Amino acid sequence: MAEALAIRIPPPEAAAEPPVIDPAPFVARSGDGTASILLLVDGIHCAACVQRIERALERTPGVLAARVNMTTNRLAVRWAEGSTDAAAIVGTLARLGYGAVPFNADQLADGEDHEGRRLLRSLAVAGFSAANVMLLSIAVWAGAFSDMGGATRGLFHWVSALIVLPAVAYAVQPFLTSAVAGLRRGEMRMDLPISVGVLLTAGMSLFESVRGGPHVYFDAAISLLFFLLIGRYLDRRARARACSVAENLLVLRGATAMVIEPDGRQRALQVGMLRDGMTVLVAAGGRVPADGVVAAGHSDLDTSLVTGETVPQPVAPGDRVYAGTLNQTAPITLSVTAAGERTLLAEIVRLMEAAAQGRARYVRVADRAARVYSPVVHLAALATFALWYGALAAPWQQALLTAVAVLIITCPCALGLAVPVVQVVASGRLLKAGILLKAADGLERLAAVDTVVFDKTGTLSLGRLRLENRAAIAPEDLALAASLGAASRHPLCQAVARAAGGAIPHLGVEERPGEGLSTRLPEGEVRLGRRGWCGVPAHAVTDDADGPELWLAAPGRPPVRFLFHDELRSDAAEVVAWLRRRGLRLELLSGDRAPVVAAVAQAVGIDAWRAGCRPADKIARLKALAAEGRTVLMVGDGLNDAPALAAAHVSMSPASAADVSQAAADVVFQGDRLGAVREACEVARRSQRLVLLNFALAIAYNVIAVPFAVAGLVTPLIAAIAMSASSLVVTLNALRLYVARRRS
Amino acid sequence: MSNLIFLIPAALVLGLLGLAAFLWALRASQFEDLDGAANRILFDDDTDTTDETSNRSS
Numbered sequence: 189m190a191e192a193l194a195i196r197i198p199p200p201e202a203a204a205e206p207p208v209i210d211p212a213p214f215v216a217r218s219g220d221g222t223a224s225i226l227l228l229v230d231g232i233h234c235a236a237c238v239q240r241i242e243r244a245l246e247r248t249p250g251v252l253a254a255r256v257n258m259t260t261n262r263l264a265v266r267w268a269e270g271s272t273d274a275a276a277i278v279g280t281l282a283r284l285g286y287g288a289v290p291f292n293a294d295q296l297a298d299g300e301d302h303e304g305r306r307l308l309r310s311l312a313v314a315g316f317s318a319a320n321v322m323l324l325s326i327a328v329w330a331g332a333f334s335d336m337g338g339a340t341r342g343l344f345h346w347v348s349a350l351i352v353l354p355a356v357a358y359a360v361q362p363f364l365t366s367a368v369a370g371l372r373r374g375e376m377r378m379d380l381p382i383s384v385g386v387l388l389t390a391g392m393s394l395f396e397s398v399r400g401g402p403h404v405y406f407d408a409a410i411s412l413l414f415f416l417l418i419g420r421y422l423d424r425r426a427r428a429r430a431c432s433v434a435e436n437l438l439v440l441r442g443a444t445a446m447v448i449e450p451d452g453r454q455r456a457l458q459v460g461m462l463r464d465g466m467t468v469l470v471a472a473g474g475r476v477p478a479d480g481v482v483a484a485g486h487s488d489l490d491t492s493l494v495t496g497e498t499v500p501q502p503v504a505p506g507d508r509v510y511a512g513t514l515n516q517t518a519p520i521t522l523s524v525t526a527a528g529e530r531t532l533l534a535e536i537v538r539l540m541e542a543a544a545q546g547r548a549r550y551v552r553v554a555d556r557a558a559r560v561y562s563p564v565v566h567l568a569a570l571a572t573f574a575l576w577y578g579a580l581a582a583p584w585q586q587a588l589l590t591a592v593a594v595l596i597i598t599c600p601c602a603l604g605l606a607v608p609v610v611q612v613v614a615s616g617r618l619l620k621a622g623i624l625l626k627a628a629d630g631l632e633r634l635a636a637v638d639t640v641v642f643d644k645t646g647t648l649s650l651g652r653l654r655l656e657n658r659a660a661i662a663p664e665d666l667a668l669a670a671s672l673g674a675a676s677r678h679p680l681c682q683a684v685a686r687a688a689g690g691a692i693p694h695l696g697v698e699e700r701p702g703e704g705l706s707t708r709l710p711e712g713e714v715r716l717g718r719r720g721w722c723g724v725p726a727h728a729v730t731d732d733a734d735g736p737e738l739w740l741a742a743p744g745r746p747p748v749r750f751l752f753h754d755e756l757r758s759d760a761a762e763v764v765a766w767l768r769r770r771g772l773r774l775e776l777l778s779g780d781r782a783p784v785v786a787a788v789a790q791a792v793g794i795d796a797w798r799a800g801c802r803p804a805d806k807i808a809r810l811k812a813l814a815a816e817g818r819t820v821l822m823v824g825d826g827l828n829d830a831p832a833l834a835a836a837h838v839s840m841s842p843a844s845a846a847d848v849s850q851a852a853a854d855v856v857f858q859g860d861r862l863g864a865v866r867e868a869c870e871v872a873r874r875s876q877r878l879v880l881l882n883f884a885l886a887i888a889y890n891v892i893a894v895p896f897a898v899a900g901l902v903t904p905l906i907a908a909i910a911m912s913a914s915s916l917v918v919t920l921n922a923l924r925l926y927v928a929r930r931r932s
Numbered sequence: 933m934s935n936l937i938f939l940i941p942a943a944l945v946l947g948l949l950g951l952a953a954f955l956w957a958l959r960a961s962q963f964e965d966l967d968g969a970a971n972r973i974l975f976d977d978d979t980d981t982t983d984e985t986s987n988r989s990s
Contacts, residue, residue, distance in 0.1 A: 235971035258968035308958060316951040320944060340936075347940055 210444050210456035211274035214290035222252060224266040225274050227288040228436055229281065232261050237286070244280055248272055260432050263288070292458070304428055307421045310359040314414040317355030318407070321348045325407040329905045338400065345397040345404050352406040356390045359413045362420065375551070378558040378604055381565060385599035386413060392592040399585070405596055408907045412601050415915050419608035423628075426615040430624040434856050437843050445477035446470075448521060466524045470515045472677055478524045482507045485520035486701035488678055489513045492651045493846045494827045495779050498754045499736040500679060502702030512827055512846050517678050518701045539803055539831035540852060552629050553876075554607045557883060561600065569594045572898050590900045596907050597897040598890050602914040606882035609922040614875040617925060621867050622858035630854040633838035634868060635876035636819045640767055641810065641836070643824035644778035644788050646844060648764075649754040650860065653679050653736065655687035656751040665748045669740045672697055672705050672716045680738050681705065681716070683752055704738075712743030722747055754784070756791060757862040764792045766866050773818065777801045777809055779828050806832035823865060825849055840865060875925060882918045889914045 217223045232238060238256045241263065245254035250271025256263045265277055274290070281288045324344045331341060363379040363386070370377035386409050393404040444456040446469040454469065459477045462468070467483060470476055476489070488500035491513045500516050503509060509522060569591045576587035615625045625631060645651045658666070670688030673681035675697035685691050697707045704717010715722045722741035738750040767774060776797035778785045785799035798809065810832055813820050822829070822836030825845035833839035833852040841853035842864075850856055857864035893910050896902055957963065 235974045238968060238971060239975055256968060257965040258971060259965045305958060308963070309955060312951060312954045312958070316947050320947045323943060324940075343936070351944070 210446075211278050211288075211290040213444055213456055213458045213461075214292060215274050217269065221269050222266055223269045223274075224264065225277070225290055226292070227263045227265065227278070227281070227290050229256065229261055229263050230287040230289075231285065232256065232258060240284055241281065241286065244284055245277065248276070248280060251277070259429075261436060304421070304424045307362060307417060307424055310362055311414070311417040311421050313355050314359040314410055314417055317351050317359075318410045318414045321351050321407050321410060324348050324351075325904065325908070332402075341402070342397070342400055345393075345406075348404065348406040349394055349397050352410050353390060353394065356386060356409055356413065359410070359417065360386050363413075363416070370555075375555065376559050376562055378554040378561075378600060381558060381562040381600050382412075382416060382604055384562075384566075385595050388592055389596050389599070392589065396589070401589075403589070403904050405593075405904050405907060408596055408599075408904060408911060411908065412599055412911060415601055415911075416604045419605045419612075422612045423608035426612045426619075427625065427628060430615060430619060431626055433619075434624045434626055434850065437850065437856070437858075462524050464524060467521055468524055469519060469521050471519050472515055472517055474515050476509050476511055476513045476515060476522070478511050480509055480522035480524045482509060483521045483523045485518055487518040487520045488516045488701060490516055490679065492645045492826065497780055498645055498649070498651060498653065498784065504702070510827075517676060517699060536803060536827055536830050536848060539807065540834040540848070542831075552607070553632050553879060554603065557603060558600075561603065565595065565598045568598070568894065568898070575898070576900070586900075590898070593900070593902045593907070594894060594897040597893045597902055597910060599911070600886070601911050602886035602889060602918045603883065605915055605918050606886060606922075607879055609919050610875045610878045610882065610925065613922050613925045614871050618855075618868060618871055621864065623864050623868050624856045624858075625854075626856060627838075627854035630838060631872045631875055632879075633819075633854065634821065634872035637772065637821040637838060637869065637872075639773040639775065639813055639818040639820045640865070641775045641777055641813070641820055641822050641824075641832075642794070643822075643826060643829045643832075644776060644780055644785055645754065646825035647823050647829075647842065648760045648776070648788060648792055648862070649756050651844075652755045653683040653752045654755040655683055656753045657749075658687055661748060661750065665740060665742075665745070667691065668714065668742060669716055669738075669748070669750065672707060672714065672740075675699070676705055680736060680750075680752060684716075684738065684750060709743075714743070715739075715741045754788065756788065757860060760862050761792045763862045763866045764794060767869070768793070770869070775809075775813075777806050777832070779826070801828075803828045803831045807835045810835045821865075821869075840868065871925075878922055878925060882921055885917055885921065886914060889917075 211225060211227070215223050215225050229241065232241070238258060241256055242254050245251050245265060248267075251265060251267045253266045254263065263281075267273075267277070278288050278290070324347055328336070328341055328344050330336075360383060364383045367377055367379035367383045370380065389405045389409040389412075393406045393409065396402075396404050445459055445462055447455050447457045447462070448467045448469055449455060457466075462478045468477060468480065472487070482503050482505050484505055486502070486504050488502050489509060490500050491497055491510070493512050493514075494510050503520070572594045573587050573591035576582040576590050577584055580587075582590075611628075611631060614631055618625055627633075642648050661669075666684070666688050670685045670691035671694040673684035674691045674693035676682070676699055678699075694707050697705050699705050700717070700721070702718075704715055704721040706713055706715045706717075708714075716738060719737070719739055722739035724739050724741070724747050736752050738752070740748040740750065764774060774794045774796065776785065776789050776794045778788075778797070778799055779801055780799060782799035785797050789795070789797040798805075801809070806829065810820055810822065814837070819837040822832050822839040823841070824830075824833055824839070825841050827846040827848055829841070830846065830849040830852045833841060833849055838855070839853045840855040840857060841849045843850070843856055843858040845853070845856075855868055857868070889910070893902070896906070962969075
């Protein structure tokens, strides 16, 4: 487990720039003069970090309480109002070297995990009851071989009933509610045979106690519930953990907007509180918080998350800009138009909802098994009753008892554990690799995939530009261009600076947003920027380049051309090749221009590609694939991919993806490597094999045990042993997933 | 056999005490931060007064 705890939350953007968010709007004030705030703290690794943070804060005058939750990396601070404030607290953390991002409790879906707590309470009740009733049961089993009298046995049975019946009534509820909900929709879930089995067992045992019969199965009923609740709780916890890490990723980018009031004052506001017509300042390097129209300023926007286009778009007053784009070069102000229904985001969300409805409701493997399993088992019990009552002319009580014994022995304990145990082991393994399994049935759906559709920018590529023709550029030109470029935040300029291995920025560089940079040297003016800015005639080059370009014009030298391409994820080609070897069909759908997409497709080795896809086009392509009978894994990150992510059979997105896309994806992976896709596919396939093997084991056990039950030979002792043994086998089998990893 | 009249209720009461303690711990958020609790035991001096879950604010 210790490894799993070390999962770091990577900063969403470049590591050097943690988001700077004004914490003031997130402060919650209570009536008694105290205020509190929740912060997500990055970089907590060990006890020493916790201690440093809590000590430092508690020494701050006015702070009443500070408590770090290491599991979730969240910090709660409470202080007396007036004596300190939120900004000071964030400042203290920053001095200690921890980045902190404020958030709202209602931003977290799982803030209070009610379902998990309910399962844990049921588990406690079932565990208490199972342990106590086992004391009595063992005495009864031992008594069968010694001299226990009927009266004592009867007393033990009644005490067992007293312990077990209320516990069953309480602990069966999670299964019963799910079974009933399934029946209402006309589905037969695994919870149905479980509920029927447990309730019948308890009922029959009560009947036997009344009758003074020798065999009661109270212990079987409650330990069955106990085992199954363990599986269910672990499953729930593994998923809650993945979801909380995923939510942390989103919170880390949650932002405030700087609103400019009509009187000129500036005020930080949570993005959700922005209204139409407000004026917002977007600093260079900041994200555009809402759809709007540029009111003042010129800049370049990185729209890759929205359109898939790698090259920044110049914007001027009057241009529309979309939430989620990144302002690159200069501050701009915009007038918000986001609150309407006609925004890009609203459009995307509508498409997404429509797409998600179109997705066929997936029936989980265990429930598919239950569709076959429960009728067979219940018919077998009925046949047993008919056999004993009709053919063997036994009294009806005995016939009923034997029939119920068949139900008990076939009660799907192992089947009920087969999926959750594998699920827990697999999601634990994926979590360590930085892959978050958000959807409960994500693994099962992933295992069935036969087609993978990739997005380009941000998925196959990093959305980061890189100098392509470095060899063709003279070193002194590169050095000169880099010294200019280092002064700008424009991604092309930054790429030049990176290519030169870092450069000291030239002083006195002037930037003209949308055009380029210029500076004065003793020998004349040097310019770095667009073709026109550098005075290069349009017909100077035959345009054979796919990607963006920059020109450098220096006095007395011919202009130099810099070409760029989008940097691929380091292992993209390797992963694509692996997927192809696995017999998967691969496609590339991008919103970018055709030549760029073609170049990337060729570089990673994907034959089928489409360029210029709008979100609706992507959905249409996925629908066409589904109509051909293919199950599709969609891997994408942009806002424009979100509907496709919701429409695909199963979807993955990197942690750098747009919020909406991350929320839509079933699996989120962290880090710069595409290998996560491969790892997830591999784990999914292997765990699917284990699940099927577990089913086979459980069924084999039934095939052996049922004839004994039909013959009326099963006593409570045999039932208890058989049930524990089959559960143990299934659990051990699932743990092989860990062993497989150690070896590899 | 009359021992049973004492022993069974005694066993049950003890078991119920354990159950009640667990349910109380669950309600008092003792299980919210298992990793933190595991590490907090390594804090090695007495000046630390932060280990009070009761006055946490949320």
